[in-house]
Amino acid sequence: xxxxxxxxxxxxxxxxxxxxLKEINLVVKDHDFLGVIGPNGGGKSTLLKTILGxxxxxxxxxxxFGDTPHNSRxxxxxxxxxxxxxxxxxxxxxxxxxxxxxxxxxxxKRYSEKDKKAALDALKTVEMLEYRDWQIGSLxxxxxxxxxxxxxxxxxxxxxxxxxxxxxxxxxxRDEFYEMLEKLKAKMAIVMVxxxxxxxxxxxxxxxCLNHTxxxxxxxxxxxxxxxxxxxxxxxxxxxxxxHRVLKxx
Amino acid sequence: MMExxxxxxxxxxxxxxxxxxxxxxxxxxxxxVKRIVFISGGIAHASFGGVxxxxxxxxxxxxxxxxxxxxxxLSMGLVSKRSKIPEDTAIGILWALGMSIGIxxxxxxxxxxxxxxxxxxxxxxxxxxxxxxxxxTLDTVIILVVYSFYKEFLALCFDEEFTEVLGVPAERLxxxxxxxxxxxxxxxxxxxxxxxxxxxLTIPAxxxxxxxxxxKKMMMLSILFGAVFSIGGIWLSYLFDVxxxxxxxLVMSLVYLVHSLVGxxxxxxxxx
Numbered sequence: 001x002x003x004x005x006x007x008x009x010x011x012x013x014x015x016x017x018x019x020x021l022k023e024i025n026l027v028v029k030d031h032d033f034l035g036v037i038g039p040n041g042g043g044k045s046t047l048l049k050t051i052l053g054x055x056x057x058x059x060x061x062x063x064x065f066g067d068t069p070h071n072s073r074x075x076x077x078x079x080x081x082x083x084x085x086x087x088x089x090x091x092x093x094x095x096x097x098x099x100x101x102x103x104x105x106x107x108x109k110r111y112s113e114k115d116k117k118a119a120l121d122a123l124k125t126v127e128m129l130e131y132r133d134w135q136i137g138s139l140x141x142x143x144x145x146x147x148x149x150x151x152x153x154x155x156x157x158x159x160x161x162x163x164x165x166x167x168x169x170x171x172x173x174r175d176e177f178y179e180m181l182e183k184l185k186a187k188m189a190i191v192m193v194x195x196x197x198x199x200x201x202x203x204x205x206x207x208x209c210l211n212h213t214x215x216x217x218x219x220x221x222x223x224x225x226x227x228x229x230x231x232x233x234x235x236x237x238x239x240x241x242x243x244h245r246v247l248k249x250x
Numbered sequence: 251m252m253e254x255x256x257x258x259x260x261x262x263x264x265x266x267x268x269x270x271x272x273x274x275x276x277x278x279x280x281x282x283v284k285r286i287v288f289i290s291g292g293i294a295h296a297s298f299g300g301v302x303x304x305x306x307x308x309x310x311x312x313x314x315x316x317x318x319x320x321x322x323x324l325s326m327g328l329v330s331k332r333s334k335i336p337e338d339t340a341i342g343i344l345w346a347l348g349m350s351i352g353i354x355x356x357x358x359x360x361x362x363x364x365x366x367x368x369x370x371x372x373x374x375x376x377x378x379x380x381x382x383x384x385x386x387t388l389d390t391v392i393i394l395v396v397y398s399f400y401k402e403f404l405a406l407c408f409d410e411e412f413t414e415v416l417g418v419p420a421e422r423l424x425x426x427x428x429x430x431x432x433x434x435x436x437x438x439x440x441x442x443x444x445x446x447x448x449x450x451l452t453i454p455a456x457x458x459x460x461x462x463x464x465x466k467k468m469m470m471l472s473i474l475f476g477a478v479f480s481i482g483g484i485w486l487s488y489l490f491d492v493x494x495x496x497x498x499x500l501v502m503s504l505v506y507l508v509h510s511l512v513g514x515x516x517x518x519x520x521x522x
Contacts (some may be wrong), residue, residue: 054414073415074417099408099409099416
């Protein structure tokens with residue numbers, strides 16, 4: 001049986017009396033690729049941040065690899081939302097990727113040969129090795145996103161969390177980006193948050209819809225009622241071909 | 251200018267200028283790339299409380315500034331990270347609070363407070379050798395800490411949340427960085443004074459950023475810029491008999507503005 005990677009048990013997150021996440025119950029297992037869709041402000045990023053231990057639940061319990069989120073950070077890779085960094089920051093692609101090894105290297109130590117080898121491999125995986133000496137802001141949006149994926153996987157995570165990874169990427173880059181995720185899928189469980197329903201439906205094995213409450217049936221299907229409840233208005237779903245439908249025929 | 255080097259006060263001034271450039275060259279780069287100019291200004295101004303404390307206790311005011319600037323760095327860091335008060339509001343309040351404490355201590359001190367203006371506006375020509383030694387010690391501490399935490403500080407400045415996610419104690423490192431700013435303030439006070447410290451913390455680093463996209467090279471360059479400007483400023487202030495601190499800042503600001511207007515626009519394309 002596949003190991004349980006993430007377990008949410010009746011998790012609530014409230015901030016200033018406002019419930020961001022309500023009664024979340026969720027299990028993600030090894031090799032799962034879960035897509036989380038939902039309206040903006042519905043708590044998608046907060047959900048990822050609780051898995052990372054950046055946000056503490058007000059109520060309920062979260063286990064990541066059977067331990068607290070805080071203690072499991074070494075096994076989790078994270079690609080934060082695009083545009084959160086200063087594009088003029090004086091840092092090279094190489095240093096950005098190496099940064100992802102820091103949890104393994106430890107305080108007060110220089111990066112080891114092993115760290116450098118891992119950074120080299122990660123850059124190869126995302127096909128960005130030739131850009132290693134470029135300043136991060138001089139790359140295109142799609143290239144930057146690849147570098148951030150490399151930074152997330154360089155520490156050999158067993159779980160990868162992606163927050164709106166396709167923002168700021170053009171369509172061609174987006175397809176390449178999804179091919180890359182296909183490759184990573186074999187090695188780790190992935191949770192991807194996105195408002196791009198079409199894209200999510202092509203890639204993921206399981207899908208959930210989040211608008212403070214989580215609508216999830218441990219499958220790739222959502223009922224029209226789920227979507228209406230989550231978005232509070234009828235949602236047009238454009239599925240990419242029959243095998244990738246989000247909705248059952250109805 | 252060579253004959254000036256026979257005077258001890260000139261040698262001290264030049265040593266102080268170079269030591270100040272080292273501190274502000276290294277720490278200024280972090281201040282600029284992490285965009286914490288305002289909190290740095292806050293730490294510098296709040297340190298005036300330490301000057302007042304020093305006068306009140308009858309000790310060298312620098313020894314009042316040292317603990318006071320560390321305390322203001324820690325309180326600003328903690329209040330802005332942990333309380334619900336918006337960061338800039340918290341900094342503004344602590345900034346003014348520190349200065350008020352200083353003013354009250356000075357007024358409680360019997361008699362006239364000599365050299366008070368020196369601490370506000372700096373006077374590199376009156377730096378005693380004992381202060382040069384203190385600056386050397388603080389520079390050493392700054393270099394050792396930055397050398398030890400170089401990769402962590404880089405990550406912290408680039409992406410604080412991600413650093414936390416990596417399992418690195420980001421908040422504690424941020425507080426360490428603020429303490430280093432506090433130490434730099436102590437180093438700089440004698441040179442340009444509390445009011446003008448922020449210029450030395452930002453201008454050399456901001457200027458060096460227009461020439462390189464590498465953090466280490468930025469540090470080297472800003473140390474060099476700082477040293478050239480300080481010594482140039484000392485010389486000009488001697489020639490025209492005007493205050494040295496203000497002259498140093500004036501020279502720096504003019505060079506920065508001219509370079510930004512004339513050549514600075516090309517800096518972005520350089521990396522593309």
